[in-house]
Amino acid sequence: xxxxxxxxxxxxxxxxxxxxxxxxxxxxxxxxxxxxxxxxxxxxxxxxxxxxxxxxxxxxxxxxxxxxxxxxxxxxxxxxxxxxxxxxxxxxxxxxxxxxxxxxxxxxxxxxxxxxxxxxxxxxxxxxxxxxxxxxxxxxxxxxxxxxxxxxxxxxxxxxxxxxxxxxxxxxxxxxxxxxxxxxxxxxxxxxxxxxxxxxxxxxxxxxxxxxxxxxxxxxxxxxxxxxxxxxxxxxxxxxxxxxxxxxxxxxxxxxxxxxxxxxxxxxxxxxxxxxxxxxxxxxxxxxxxxxxxxxxxxxxxxxxxxxxxxxxxxxxxxxxxxxxxxxxxxxxxxxx
Amino acid sequence: xxxxxxxxxxxxxxxxxxxxxxxxxxxxxxxxxxxxxxxxxxxxxxxxxxxxxxxxxxxxxxxxxxxxxxxxxxxxxxxxxxxxxxxxxxxxxxxxxxxxxxxxxxxxxxxxxxxxxxxxxxxxxxxxxxxxxxxxxxxxxxxxxxxxxxxxxxxxxxxxxxxxxxxxxxxxxxxxxxxxxxxxxxxxxxxxxxxxxxxxxxxxxxxxxxxxxxxxxxxxxxxxxxxxxxxxxxxxxxxxxxxxxxxxxxxxxxxxxxxxxxxxxxxxxxxxxxxxxxxxxxxxxxxxxxxxxxxxxxxxxxxxxxxxxxxxxxxxxxxxxxxxxxxxxxxxxxxxx
DNA sequence: CTGAAAGCGCTAACAT
DNA sequence: ATGTTAGCGCTTTCAG
Numbered sequence: 041x042x043x044x045x046x047x048x049x050x051x052x053x054x055x056x057x058x059x060x061x062x063x064x065x066x067x068x069x070x071x072x073x074x075x076x077x078x079x080x081x082x083x084x085x086x087x088x089x090x091x092x093x094x095x096x097x098x099x100x101x102x103x104x105x106x107x108x109x110x111x112x113x114x115x116x117x118x119x120x121x122x123x124x125x126x127x128x129x130x131x132x133x134x135x136x137x138x139x140x141x142x143x144x145x146x147x148x149x150x151x152x153x154x155x156x157x158x159x160x161x162x163x164x165x166x167x168x169x170x171x172x173x174x175x176x177x178x179x180x181x182x183x184x185x186x187x188x189x190x191x192x193x194x195x196x197x198x199x200x201x202x203x204x205x206x207x208x209x210x211x212x213x214x215x216x217x218x219x220x221x222x223x224x225x226x227x228x229x230x231x232x233x234x235x236x237x238x239x240x241x242x243x244x245x246x247x248x249x250x251x252x253x254x255x256x257x258x259x260x261x262x263x264x265x266x267x268x269x270x271x272x273x274x275x276x277x278x279x280x281x282x283x284x285x286x287x288x289x290x291x292x293x294x295x296x297x298x299x300x301x302x303x304x305x306x307x308x309x310x311x312x313x314x315x316x317x318x319x320x321x322x323x324x325x326x327x328x329x330x331x332x333x334x335x336x337x338x339x340x341x342x343x344x345x346x347x348x349x350x351x352x353x354x355x356x357x358x359x360x361x362x363x364x365x366x367x368x369x370x371x372x373x374x375x376x377x
Numbered sequence: 378x379x380x381x382x383x384x385x386x387x388x389x390x391x392x393x394x395x396x397x398x399x400x401x402x403x404x405x406x407x408x409x410x411x412x413x414x415x416x417x418x419x420x421x422x423x424x425x426x427x428x429x430x431x432x433x434x435x436x437x438x439x440x441x442x443x444x445x446x447x448x449x450x451x452x453x454x455x456x457x458x459x460x461x462x463x464x465x466x467x468x469x470x471x472x473x474x475x476x477x478x479x480x481x482x483x484x485x486x487x488x489x490x491x492x493x494x495x496x497x498x499x500x501x502x503x504x505x506x507x508x509x510x511x512x513x514x515x516x517x518x519x520x521x522x523x524x525x526x527x528x529x530x531x532x533x534x535x536x537x538x539x540x541x542x543x544x545x546x547x548x549x550x551x552x553x554x555x556x557x558x559x560x561x562x563x564x565x566x567x568x569x570x571x572x573x574x575x576x577x578x579x580x581x582x583x584x585x586x587x588x589x590x591x592x593x594x595x596x597x598x599x600x601x602x603x604x605x606x607x608x609x610x611x612x613x614x615x616x617x618x619x620x621x622x623x624x625x626x627x628x629x630x631x632x633x634x635x636x637x638x639x640x641x642x643x644x645x646x647x648x649x650x651x652x653x654x655x656x657x658x659x660x661x662x663x664x665x666x667x668x669x670x671x672x673x674x675x676x677x678x679x680x681x682x683x684x685x686x687x688x689x690x691x692x693x694x695x696x697x698x699x700x701x702x703x704x705x706x707x708x709x710x711x712x713x714x
Numbered sequence: 715c716t717g718a719a720a721g722c723g724c725t726a727a728c729a730t
Numbered sequence: 731a732t733g734t735t736a737g738c739g740c741t742t743t744c745a746g
Contacts, residue, residue, distance in 0.1 A: 045495045047723060058733045063725055073731055090494050094440055095723035098431045098738050105442070105472050113463055114671070119456035126450055126475045135442050135472035138463045157427050158382045262658045291658055298660035299705075318655060321599045321628055323635035334451070368636075384739060395717045400741055410715060432739035435722050717746080722739105729734075 046087035055083035105135035110166035124337020168230040182347035186340040188230035195355035197340040204329040204362040205238025208283040221254035221279035265292025280373035287312035305371035324368025383424035392420035442472035447503035461674020505567035519684035523677035525567035532692035541666040541699040542575025545620040545648045558591035558616035602629025617710035618646035642708035661705025
């Protein structure tokens with residue numbers, strides 16, 4: 041029947057009204073008389089009309105899409121945030137321009153580009169590695185940070201990273217550990233620094249030693265966790281417990297040391313951060329800090345849509361709670377030698 | 378300086394040419410005289426002009442976005458394909474409308490909706506569960522399947538699922554296993570059926586028994602792998618090896634049986650499918666079939682862009698090779714009792 | 715090789 | 731409550 045896609049004109053003609061009325065019926069039905077409204081809706085149904093988003097966007101001076109800037113779309117951590125974003129953005133008819141800072145050379149330059157390109161109605165930033173300077177510009181489109189960000193006043197959705205780290209340390213201390221090490225994310229990343237800071241201050245508050253050679257730098261990946269495992273194995277004086285800044289690293293770490301015959305938690309206790317899906321399926325299950333990642337995405341998207349709707353470039357910030365989850369990977373330290 | 382975003386008019390004025398010339402310079406530089414071209418480019422640089430994609434799209438009767446229909450964006454398997462898609466689509470200035478069939482009620486109805494809505498220039502389908510009937514419509518926008526799909530002639534990018542399953546069985550048989558079980562994906566899913574078929578035919582080709590009670594239904598998730606683990610533990614007459622239709626399930630399976638004291642591969646050999654990141658980090662490492670997921674995404678996107686560019690709704694199909702990866706989770710069967 | 719001009723389909727003043 | 735109308739910013743014939 042409908043060889044060609046119907047336009048608003050077709051509907052107007054078919055309903056015997058003007059295009060303006062059709063448009064109104066679809067956007068603000070309340071201002072249209074009931075009879076007219078029904079006629080229009082019938083015509084819409086008959087013609088199979090769908091508003092042309094492009095035309096609508098052009099007229100309304102918006103783009104209908106938001107840019108998501110993230111370090112690695114294939115990382116399950118981010119993809120789950122993405123799922124949250126998508127669950128809000130898609131129903132609101134916003135497309136997602138996903139920009140992976142991992143590809144292409146200069147991430148900060150690209151951030152600048154996106155900020156000024158007018159290609160999107162808003163930007164959600166998930167990459168905590170980009171430097172704060174990159175956001176100095178009077179942000180034209182609203183920006184929401186869905187990650188920690190050093191000293192920025194931009195609206196954001198973040199989790200209690202510092203408290204999470206403190207929970208991990210507290211848990212290990214209560215089990216009797218006094219020698220606790222830490223595997224960080226990449227230096228410069230805000231998550232890394234915040235969790236490290238939480239780790240540090242918890243240690244000092246508990247009067248526990250903080251040894252630099254027990255701090256191993258990682259990059260959140262499983263591979264780097266495995267490297268940390270090798271580093272730990274090679275240590276003369278080993279910490280009896282480790283807090284790792286991501287579950288991925290904890291997974292890599294456990295796999296590595298287990299393959300070398302080390303028993304978790306008998307020989308070493310392991311605590312991660314994130315509670316990714318696999319954590320409960322490892323053997324032993326991984327003690328960790330749960331971050332509600334989907335919810336982070338949902339809130340960030342909602343925040344951004346609010347800002348877009350109200351035409352503002354500032355907005356509230358929000359902190360989402362973390363939750364401590366005990367599983368088998370943490371236990372009392374090995375009996376003193 | 379540039380309080381407002383410059384339009385093509387501003388550039389034209391600044392360069393002393395018409396808007397048509399500016400447009401040409403940017404799209405088909407070769408047809409513009411060198412001097413003019415340079416003047417225009419200078420003006421572009423000065424004004425900081427960026428083409429308004431919305432206006433361009435409206436005029437050119439395209440939308441500038443493609444719909445990605447997938448079952449679960451948070452699944453690392455899909456997110457990696459997504460990464461591949463994004464790496465092609467984003468540079469080509471296409472936005473991704475991500476539609477998660479997991480949310481919302483009727484996935485097939487939504488597929489219909491997307492096909493007819495004219496909201497996108499193309500559609501990439503990653504959900505092998507939707508029924509073929511849903512694609513009967515003379516596809517208006519080009520569609521590319523990045524998954525197996527029963528009996529559809531639509532262009533697609535798929536992997537050698539059947540051969541992959543056969544490789545797994547062959548490997549286990551060569552190790553000496555004669556009692557091989559299988560954990561499937563959800564019934565009805567094409568991946569499930571294809572791999573099951575590969576499993577079946579490999580067994581019969583090798584003259585090995587195929588027992589229905591050794592076929593456990595899963596759904597690709599770690600949780601369902603753990604359930605399969607419980608089912609295996611409860612069996613009277615256990616297979617000595619299992620081929621699981623996804624690494625996620627294999628991970629859940631191994632975690633479950635290991636927590637019950639079972640040794641892999643001494644007590645049971647495990648082979649997965651996918652080679653997700655974690656597979657090499659498990660203890661023991663997981664023997665599996667590698668699928669190049671990023672590449673699937675890349676090729677699917679390229680295929681779709683070609684079809685869009687050429688205005689066709691059909692195109693070639695492509696099969697991407699799988700690769701067998703041996704790790705520690707598979708070994709000879711336990712010594713005969 | 716370049717310019718003039720006609721819209722793409724829609725929405726939002728403004729007018730009735 | 732509804733219709734008229736003027737564009738949003740761009741690309742693309744069609745003339746020159």
